[in-house]
Amino acid sequence: MTAPTGSTSGAPTRQGGPRRPRPQIVLEVLATSWVSPHLVRVRLGGDGMADFTNNEFTDRYVKIWFAKPELDLAPPYDVDALRERLDPADLPVTRTYTVRRVDPDHNWLEIDFVVHGDEGLAGPWARDAKRGDLLAFSGPGGAYRPDPEVDWHLLVGDESAQPAVTAAVEALPAGAVGVAVLEVGGPEEEVVISAPNGVHVQWVHRGGSLPGTTSVLADAVAALPWPDGRVQVFAHGERESMKALREVFKQRGVDRQALSLSGYWAYGRSEDRFQAEKREPIGQILD
Numbered sequence: 001m002t003a004p005t006g007s008t009s010g011a012p013t014r015q016g017g018p019r020r021p022r023p024q025i026v027l028e029v030l031a032t033s034w035v036s037p038h039l040v041r042v043r044l045g046g047d048g049m050a051d052f053t054n055n056e057f058t059d060r061y062v063k064i065w066f067a068k069p070e071l072d073l074a075p076p077y078d079v080d081a082l083r084e085r086l087d088p089a090d091l092p093v094t095r096t097y098t099v100r101r102v103d104p105d106h107n108w109l110e111i112d113f114v115v116h117g118d119e120g121l122a123g124p125w126a127r128d129a130k131r132g133d134l135l136a137f138s139g140p141g142g143a144y145r146p147d148p149e150v151d152w153h154l155l156v157g158d159e160s161a162q163p164a165v166t167a168a169v170e171a172l173p174a175g176a177v178g179v180a181v182l183e184v185g186g187p188e189e190e191v192v193i194s195a196p197n198g199v200h201v202q203w204v205h206r207g208g209s210l211p212g213t214t215s216v217l218a219d220a221v222a223a224l225p226w227p228d229g230r231v232q233v234f235a236h237g238e239r240e241s242m243k244a245l246r247e248v249f250k251q252r253g254v255d256r257q258a259l260s261l262s263g264y265w266a267y268g269r270s271e272d273r274f275q276a277e278k279r280e281p282i283g284q285i286l287d
Contacts, residue, residue: 022138024076025051029133036189038115040126045108057142058168060099064137066121067092075136095122098163112163144234144260146172151229153178156221158237160264169195183217212267218244232258239263242285
């Protein structure tokens, strides 16, 4: 699912000049599969995989370019040229998504998309994707990977962070100890996660409430037993939910250097507004 969206080509740099667009990798859809009622997995591959440089992060992400279907634009997108002939509202935009899995031996990668009807750009695209469709993105980036030296791991997220949390759980060594707490609508949204024997996966259901409108995730984490020893925390998801978790982690005395805490989206905000608010006090999660 989505991670924080990056800037589009041409955004100003700190020096005030235009930012050079990152190279776009173009892959083709190989297959799609429904992982849960609202989660579709898209497998991508093709010749463009030769341009994809994998990294060691379990939250590795790519910035996917989406264009309005009615414009019939073919990737890769020359945004500077398109800016000369299209209205700003018609330019391709980026959305950032976690790479769920990479298989270098078979030359493909997979990305999971949450689908809620016709809402947004990425979900409808993934829902309707068919073999041979093209997708352009830049990356990957990333910042987190499980530290094998800590005593235990805590991984927390909603649907937006589920791919990153799942990838991290599956990357843990066989002897790892920890807990993964994942918020979904109900039991029908739970998926199978291959966790080490010492890592417990706990699903939290918000029932009929909308995503981002309850405290169920922070409440579940606050109620967890807290083992002794050094913990490494990865917690990502809806912004206000992450702020509530911030207070839980403060109370537990989690070392800031062992904490990856970030908002991937904000309830009631468009993607563009959410990104703009990152520069405002409301958008700050950690000092």
